[in-house]
Amino acid sequence: MPRRLLKLSLLAVLALALPGAAVTAHAQTPEANAAQADGLQQKTLYETGASGRFLMGGQWQFKLDPSGNGSVADFAANASTTGWANVAVPNAWNAKDYSDASFTGGVGWYRKAFHLPSAKKAFQWIVRFESVNYRARVYLNGKLVGKNTGAYLPFEIRLPNGYLKRGGTNLLAVRVDSRRFPTDFPPSGLSSTGVPTGGWWNYGGLLREVYLREVDSVDIKDVAVLPDLPCGSCDASLTYRATLRNYGDKAKKIKLRARLGAKTIGLGETTLAPGEARKFSRKIGVKNPKTWSPTSPYLYNTSITARSGDDALQTYTVRTGIRSIKVVDGHLMLNGKPLHFRGFGTHEDSLDKGFAIDDAQREQQIQWAREAGATLLRSHYPLHPYYYERLDELGMLAWTEVPVYSVKTQYLKKRIVRQLAAKELESAVRTNINHPSIIVWSAGNELSARPGPVQGYYIDRAVKLAKSIDPTRPVGLAVAGYPSAGCQPEYGPLDVIGINEYFGWYSGPNGQIADQTTLSDYLDSVRQCYPNKAIVITESGAEANRSGPVEERGTYEFQQAFINYHYGIYATKPWLSGAIWWTLEEFAVKPGWEGGNPWPAPPIHQKGLITMAGVKKPAFADMQRIYKGTVQWGP
Incomplete structure (x- = not known):
């Protein structure tokens, strides 16, 4: 059975324990139990990425904003459930509605109450949206924490410590505006006869899943593992690239290590000041590589881990193929x-x-x-x-x-x-x-x-x-x-x-x-x-x-x-x-x-x-x- 299908078949038993699972376990703590009750699950629907990802499943609430001018107090900071529908995310609020008004788009609000999986003060928390169509404003406990424009690609927003309730209930709210303009991608508008135009149906909402990401001080970003195969039977090389950022309030001495199968590769060491980011890059040789092709799609399991002393702060997992x-x-x-x-x-x-x-x-x-x-x-x-x-x-x-x-x-x-x-x-x-x-x-x-x-x-x-x-x-x-x-x-x-x-x-x-x-x-x-x-x-x-x-x-x-x-x-x-x-x-x-x-x-x-x-x-x-x-x- 293919690896992916095997994992899916064991989903209920194993809770999809993918390589993207958090480095630090949160089993049986009050915070972890509360987060689980909120629908947060330490799993992902795909493997590539950083450790410490929690799928924000369970119950969300949704409410249309017909005027498009609803206040933050009404939608993002009010605990009232009047007029809110319970939905599961991902969600397209206009699925099955093929009217002109549906295609033109509008404004809707999503919100979710949640507890952090851990109250540990050293942890920073990032919310990751895989795709929101089209303009998003994100609020935490009634405070604006970030914006994004564009669909089909992920974006992340760090949740400020000052707005987080580490031991209590947090309210995440997202204002989604799906109205498109001629300068958007894809563009939309009206034809000369007043008919809505666009490339494909304009579904509004949180169209792909949402994750809460745990960061133990140091975050690994922009990871690339790039192959160089001069010829089909040649030795190859892999270039590892990554960016580290220290989100903590203290300087951190970091060792960055990669693994390619059983092989350990040192990518460098550094001391990061609070808020500092630094790029790392190293090229390694791979003799007699198993190449990736349509007839033999061999994948190498590789990862990058940031360590401080004996502690593994974060691991970024990749499965890559060597091919040209x-x-x-x-x-x-x-x-x-x-x-x-x-x-x-x-x-x-x-x-x-x-x-x-x-x-x-x-x-x-x-x-x-x-x-x-x-x-x-x-x-x-x-x-x-x-x-x-x-x-x-x-x-x-x-x-x-x-x-x-x-x-x-x-x-x-x-x-x-x-x-x-x-x-x-x-x-x-x-x-x-x-x-x-x-x-x-x-x-x-x-x-x-x-x-x-x-x-x-x-x-x-x-x-x-x-x-x-x-x-x-x-x-x-x-x-x-x-x-x-x-x-x-x-x-x-x-x-x-x-x-x-x-x-x-x-x-x-x-x-x-x-x-x-x-x-x-x-x-x-x-x-x-x-x-x-x-x-x-x-x-x-x-x-x-x-x-x-x-x-x-x-x-x-x-x-x-x-x-x-x-x-x-x-x-x-x-x-x-x-x-x-x-x-x-x-x-x-x-x-x-x-x-x-x-x-x-x-x-x-x-x-x-x-x-x-x-x-x-x-x-x-x-x-x-x-x-x-x-x-x-x-x-």
Whole structure:
């Protein structure tokens, strides 16, 4: 049984005792018992990360703020339960509501009463939110302690000692504003006819789990374990990077040690003054490494521990793979062998929970993709960490993108918007840097097909920033495929160009992609424009929701013919590094969505090969035959 599934099967017995469990146990203390009664559990839904994490499960309360101007006294500091609904977090408050008002967004408040797992004064406490959509203000016992803007990526807020009740009940409250603007990621607003616009359904809430993190004076952050594999049969090296910060009120003498399997590695020693942070880095050799690949996804167990004297203050756990991913002569090469991957796009969405899905549904999506023969997943935003850990374990690949999607040039030209977009990519890289499954960092999707200097500036800045953090992976961008776009010098800094092609489905500007028989020549023209860049089909698709004539758009038969024609063309382009169908499973887009289907079912995007109810369409079998018949890595 795979390691992950074994752990899940033992969940009730073992309380999911993952490597992320706290260094210091809190069994049988009054504080620990009170915290457990509040629903705090010393476990995580994924492994990578620092010790001392407590899942803030159990009962939360939720209340809408219709005016959007509710006072702190009413929502964050008032113990009254009037009008509050009991919910479980993760939670999307507008799941199952596909109205215009739901998509436009609003303001809601979440709150949770909790006790600290330990009253020890040396401990600092940090609350970690895995994803909040979209603007969050966080209050502790009625006091504002932090803010964040943006979804799909985690953020952390340290809880000030002066606001904490170490031996009593604390009240954590979060104001969530899900209203989007044209400068957000993805942008939203109104069309010229007053219809809400946006990239996918705007679910509001605490969309992924919340953790309380214990810090015994010293915290380990920004951990990276980066492999360097010169060739498939070469010796390798690993570069360890980490940042230490002393949150205590006294200086600490620290030894930083790493473990790689049974091997201990000294990363350095230092004395940190209160509030001081310091970076550590060391490169080590690994002889005769067991490499990570789709056919043999070997993972090394490694960790970094900060010690003060005999005390282990914190441990950061990583499972990593040694592999290389490079662009050589215009092709993506994994461990020196060419990739021709076949994959699916995916969204975190469900009919009953909206975005706030659980690991069981994530696992189902992954298994559907494997059943179809896919080796890669792509989304418009960084996926939940569970996906990446499972892809690591299974030898699958990931195209990891930030939601800088269809931002209009008039907004992208604003310096602050470009800076925020680049920061989004920086956060995605730092968060997910240790997953060998990730082979491309994507700086965005479907910006203007004729970039110009504004987009060129963003691309250049984003690529340089990503590579300054992670020099081991290529950086790409997904673009809308139109023949009239021509060759674009602004794409010069990119290593990989993703083409979203819908030839024969949409008509495109001036009807230039209406005829699918022009696809082959178009792809050849892209290759001529960018002979030294890896080219990937990042999207292709056709809606299907009924049986009917093969020539009728929106039928299962049309979708089957579309797949067979397009993938037949891809097979004649050996220089293509991969192709991705958009999407594996249906998801909600926006009010009035029709997607080119004459008989749509808005707001559901129906290009998926599996319905939101979990039913496979006839084209699933066609794709399975094609994917399993394709050599996706090597020789």
